[in-house]
Amino acid sequence: MRRPSGWHLVLIPLAILMGLPLIWMVITSLSSIADTRRFPPGLPSSLHFANYVHAWTLSPFARWLWNSTLVSVTCVVSNLVLCSLAGYAFARLRFPGSRIAFFGILATLMVPFQVVMIPTLLIVKHLGLVDTLPALVAPNLATPFGIYLLRQFFVTLPVELEEAALIDGAGRLRILRSILLPLMGPPLTTVAVLTFLTVWNDFLWPLVVISTPDRFTVQLGLATFQSAHFVQWPLLMAGTVISQLPVLALFVAGQRFFVSSIANTGIK
Amino acid sequence: MITPSVLLIGLFGLVPVVWAFILSFQHNDLQTQPTWAGFGNYREMFADPTFRDSVKNTVIYTVLFVPITLALSLLAAAALNRKIRGITVYRVAVFIPVVTSTVATGVIFTWLLDPEFGLVNSVITKIGLPRLGFFADPHQALYAVVVMTVWGWVGFGALIYLAGLQGVPRDLVEAALIDGCSKRGAFWRIQVPLMRPVSGFLLVWLTINALQLFDEVFVTTKGGPLHATTVVVYYLYLQAFSFFHAGYAAAIAVFLFVVIAVITFVQLRLTRDSSMSGERP
Amino acid sequence: MGAVSGRRRRRGTAAMATLILMGGVAAACSSGSGSDGGTTITVSHGYTAVEARAIKAEAAQWNKMHPDTKVNLVFNGGNDSALQKTVAGFQAGNYPDVAYEYGSSAAQLAKQPKLIDLTDKVKSAAMNWNDFYPSEREAATVNGKVVGVPALVDNLALVYNKKLFQQAGVALPTSSWSWQDFRTAAKKLTDPSTHTYGWAYINDGSEDTVWRFIAMLWQAGGDLLTPDNSKPAFDNKAGLAALTQLYNMAVVDKSVYLDTGNDNYGNLFNSGKIAMLWTGPWDLSSINSDVEYGVTYLPGYNGDHETISGPDLYMLFDHSAGRSDTAFKFASWLTSPKVHLQFAIKTGDLPLRQSETKLPAYQTFLKKYPAEKLFVNNLNNVKHVRPNIANYAEVSTAVGQMVQSVLLGQAQPAAALKSGAAQVASALAGS
Numbered sequence: 004m005r006r007p008s009g010w011h012l013v014l015i016p017l018a019i020l021m022g023l024p025l026i027w028m029v030i031t032s033l034s035s036i037a038d039t040r041r042f043p044p045g046l047p048s049s050l051h052f053a054n055y056v057h058a059w060t061l062s063p064f065a066r067w068l069w070n071s072t073l074v075s076v077t078c079v080v081s082n083l084v085l086c087s088l089a090g091y092a093f094a095r096l097r098f099p100g101s102r103i104a105f106f107g108i109l110a111t112l113m114v115p116f117q118v119v120m121i122p123t124l125l126i127v128k129h130l131g132l133v134d135t136l137p138a139l140v141a142p143n144l145a146t147p148f149g150i151y152l153l154r155q156f157f158v159t160l161p162v163e164l165e166e167a168a169l170i171d172g173a174g175r176l177r178i179l180r181s182i183l184l185p186l187m188g189p190p191l192t193t194v195a196v197l198t199f200l201t202v203w204n205d206f207l208w209p210l211v212v213i214s215t216p217d218r219f220t221v222q223l224g225l226a227t228f229q230s231a232h233f234v235q236w237p238l239l240m241a242g243t244v245i246s247q248l249p250v251l252a253l254f255v256a257g258q259r260f261f262v263s264s265i266a267n268t269g270i271k
Numbered sequence: 272m273i274t275p276s277v278l279l280i281g282l283f284g285l286v287p288v289v290w291a292f293i294l295s296f297q298h299n300d301l302q303t304q305p306t307w308a309g310f311g312n313y314r315e316m317f318a319d320p321t322f323r324d325s326v327k328n329t330v331i332y333t334v335l336f337v338p339i340t341l342a343l344s345l346l347a348a349a350a351l352n353r354k355i356r357g358i359t360v361y362r363v364a365v366f367i368p369v370v371t372s373t374v375a376t377g378v379i380f381t382w383l384l385d386p387e388f389g390l391v392n393s394v395i396t397k398i399g400l401p402r403l404g405f406f407a408d409p410h411q412a413l414y415a416v417v418v419m420t421v422w423g424w425v426g427f428g429a430l431i432y433l434a435g436l437q438g439v440p441r442d443l444v445e446a447a448l449i450d451g452c453s454k455r456g457a458f459w460r461i462q463v464p465l466m467r468p469v470s471g472f473l474l475v476w477l478t479i480n481a482l483q484l485f486d487e488v489f490v491t492t493k494g495g496p497l498h499a500t501t502v503v504v505y506y507l508y509l510q511a512f513s514f515f516h517a518g519y520a521a522a523i524a525v526f527l528f529v530v531i532a533v534i535t536f537v538q539l540r541l542t543r544d545s546s547m548s549g550e551r552p
Numbered sequence: 553m554g555a556v557s558g559r560r561r562r563r564g565t566a567a568m569a570t571l572i573l574m575g576g577v578a579a580a581c582s583s584g585s586g587s588d589g590g591t592t593i594t595v596s597h598g599y600t601a602v603e604a605r606a607i608k609a610e611a612a613q614w615n616k617m618h619p620d621t622k623v624n625l626v627f628n629g630g631n632d633s634a635l636q637k638t639v640a641g642f643q644a645g646n647y648p649d650v651a652y653e654y655g656s657s658a659a660q661l662a663k664q665p666k667l668i669d670l671t672d673k674v675k676s677a678a679m680n681w682n683d684f685y686p687s688e689r690e691a692a693t694v695n696g697k698v699v700g701v702p703a704l705v706d707n708l709a710l711v712y713n714k715k716l717f718q719q720a721g722v723a724l725p726t727s728s729w730s731w732q733d734f735r736t737a738a739k740k741l742t743d744p745s746t747h748t749y750g751w752a753y754i755n756d757g758s759e760d761t762v763w764r765f766i767a768m769l770w771q772a773g774g775d776l777l778t779p780d781n782s783k784p785a786f787d788n789k790a791g792l793a794a795l796t797q798l799y800n801m802a803v804v805d806k807s808v809y810l811d812t813g814n815d816n817y818g819n820l821f822n823s824g825k826i827a828m829l830w831t832g833p834w835d836l837s838s839i840n841s842d843v844e845y846g847v848t849y850l851p852g853y854n855g856d857h858e859t860i861s862g863p864d865l866y867m868l869f870d871h872s873a874g875r876s877d878t879a880f881k882f883a884s885w886l887t888s889p890k891v892h893l894q895f896a897i898k899t900g901d902l903p904l905r906q907s908e909t910k911l912p913a914y915q916t917f918l919k920k921y922p923a924e925k926l927f928v929n930n931l932n933n934v935k936h937v938r939p940n941i942a943n944y945a946e947v948s949t950a951v952g953q954m955v956q957s958v959l960l961g962q963a964q965p966a967a968a969l970k971s972g973a974a975q976v977a978s979a980l981a982g983s
Contacts (some may be wrong), residue, residue: 008353008355010350010353010355011355011357013350014350014351014361017347017350017361017364017365018360018361018364018365019364020422021364021365021366021367021368021422021425021426022364022367023379024367024368024371024375024376024379025367025371027375027379028371028375037822037840037841037842039819040818040819040822040838040840041819041822041823041840085275085276085279086276088275088276089276089277104277106536107280107285108276108277108280108284109535110285110288110528110532111280111284111285111288112479113479113483113527113528113531113532113535114287114288114291114524114527114528115483115485115504115507115524115527117485117504117507117508117511117512117520118287118291118507118511118520118521118524119287119288119290119291120640121290121301121517121640121643122286122287122290122291123283123287124640124643124644125290125643125644126282126283126286126287127644128643128644128645128646133644133645133646134646141279141283142283144279145275145276145279145280147280147284148476150276150280151472152472155468155471155472158468159468189434189437189438190434193430193431193434196430197427200369200370204372204373210629210633210636210637211636211637211640211641211644212644214594214596214626214641214646214648215626216626216627219627222372223629226627226629226630226633227600227604227627227630228600228601234815235600235601240375243372243374243375246372247370247371247372250370251363251366251367251370254363254366254370255359255363258359258362258363258366258430259359300663301639301642301643302639302642302660302661302663302664302665303663303664303665315982378815381812381813381815381816385816387747387809388747388816388820388825406812407755407810407812407960408960409960409962491812491813492756492812493756493757493758494757495756495757495812495956496755496756496757496812496956496960497757497953497956497957497960497962498953509949512635512636512639513945513949514943514945514946515639515660515942515945
């Protein structure tokens, strides 16, 4: 029998420190409004599971979740495909202007969204997409971050892996698909999780581009539990917990995948 | 191969940036007809004491946030890179702050760090330390924001470093151990140096984000008290959407862009190794 | 050779795919909302919870009565984001017909070319413009132009925890309390050992920090700006008196809890940690049922118990003649005496019109919200309004910094006044 590792002594406090907000959110979500209107906050006198039911039924929560999921998943899939292609091209293909293009892409990360919000809105308007779900997807189809991450990944892979196939006359796309794809688990998972997270948690862009309540995302919908002077904390937290669970679930699935994919890597 | 991404980023990324650049030369309140300002906004910017403060605050913040987060992420990744029972739970727990919405993070830290009733002060006063003001004290607020954001980002850094650590070939480490190297020695002398590209990536990414800090300030201190936590992007937002000096805000954004571009370029050069040039026949 | 043509083919396919994707996306998008024709109008608002249900009921009532000029309610993401969303909306051609906006946004939106000037429309007998309380009419007027219809009115009064007073053996506040009475009571009610404070003040540097100070400034006979709104007018005896009172209470007596946001003070009041608040009717519904509280006028200076009001507006924007007409009809209907009283009874909002207090249903309102009686009477204590200028936000920020620096003990009142006035002067001069 193996002795439990001493590392638990380090990891447990770390986990608690990091997990504190989730614990607090769950406690608040099970409290009554009166409980949350005390300071400092304490444990609720009784558990109000009804808050979850209310958050779900008093508002089109299911619709919001559906909208957010549709938009986020589309962006993830599109990013995985487009960023892999672009990342590979920047890493392996030499073409005029590649450095400039790459820095150009990186440059768009350097301007805060608050500044480009209005012109982005104008572009979306000209595409006829205002107040539609595609408007939420379009600016996020290929993120510079994803291209950067995948380019860095490809650059660290030894070229020898592809050389043999190249000599045999295989096309780049074929190489990408059959030789490199199995190795791309970790960066792809990272891009997937982070794209999902960014799109799922975005508030400002959906705020300015969507007006119809049926097309709200979860974050925008959660704002209906808040107002200038009064926040319905239990409902808001119940809603927030519900909305954070998919991302956490994705992460749990993702991190397991990346561990196993690394274990299967054939780099020797 | 790259055309679709380039087109998309060109449209949604570069076009707005160019628009913002043009806007910086205008007096524009987003409502009425804009007028030409030439370099007026830029001159005003350099003479503006609040702007200078915001730059100072942003620099202090970045210089603290980036190295601390890098170091703690590395250590966390090392702690999480084990095959012990329950490791998935720990990994998920460490990642929770990254997933938590900024609103929830802001509320939690405002409570934890409340000078009167917060948990942190009740603990430190019990062990005899003086009570701290945190978000309420103009001299401490920025550091409290550093703590809050480091907490929020360590999970992300740990995830990236974890992937990096697991990408280091096992046999290299084993060979070192056989040669008499300690586990800790192997970590610092073999694994960490091999992760230079990962560190480089994180350095650039964290710096770009630190220089653009906004959300966390917005949900806690709103730039205060007394502008102690007013960072560049927060000041820009205030100018654009509270005061409606959109042209001025754009000038600030252009300045920030130039600074970030220069810093990123320098960082990429410094952390470059032969595999970074990316050009292959 | 094979590789080159292969690459070109791949690039071509990818480009095609993107174009198809974008085309498909554009085609699949709905025909768009907020189309220019038609007679349905869009009304954006930030109401939540009880108020949201009430406004939905009102809209449903209207829609039943007017099936060919329907109203479509849209949530604006929260009133704090309303101004931003409206302004962004103009850029995209995606703006509502009627928008609920904070009174402080009025001057900014007054510049909007699409705004409907209501100056002549409100003169109609049916509108009975003078029936609205004076502070609302002033908030709705920018440079002589009427830019909106009042949507909400409130004011600041003194709300106190009866039990804490009894426990400390301090006499309950009265409507004739002076600043000195207030200060003395707060000091007696403060107990560091139990973390109890006499008063709470929102000290985040925002308008919340500013408008309480302004009430004191007015009581002391001063004003924020000169009558022509061109220069600061608070660097004088009145300003000094107000700032000194704040300094004495916060820094000398240490009887004030300084809230860095606007969340904690309410919760602390509910937990019996704060004895007195200067707040409005919006906070009453957040007070827990186990807290026995009272409401009285603000403490006064030399007998002046003036208070401050923060009216919000429905602002109307032009799409087409038909829609503008419907928009005005709807806004007038919504704010007409009987309809608004119905809304007030459901939500606890104060009556907008003096005539509402004469309607029989007003008794129902008073019975449901007994504490609000004083707030309604307090509306008569509103004598001044804040300057309705486009760059009020900058003035407010400067004054907020000034008040914050005094409360935090970082500046003495006289020095803070000087630098605050200088900041306001430069904000007014620039722009």
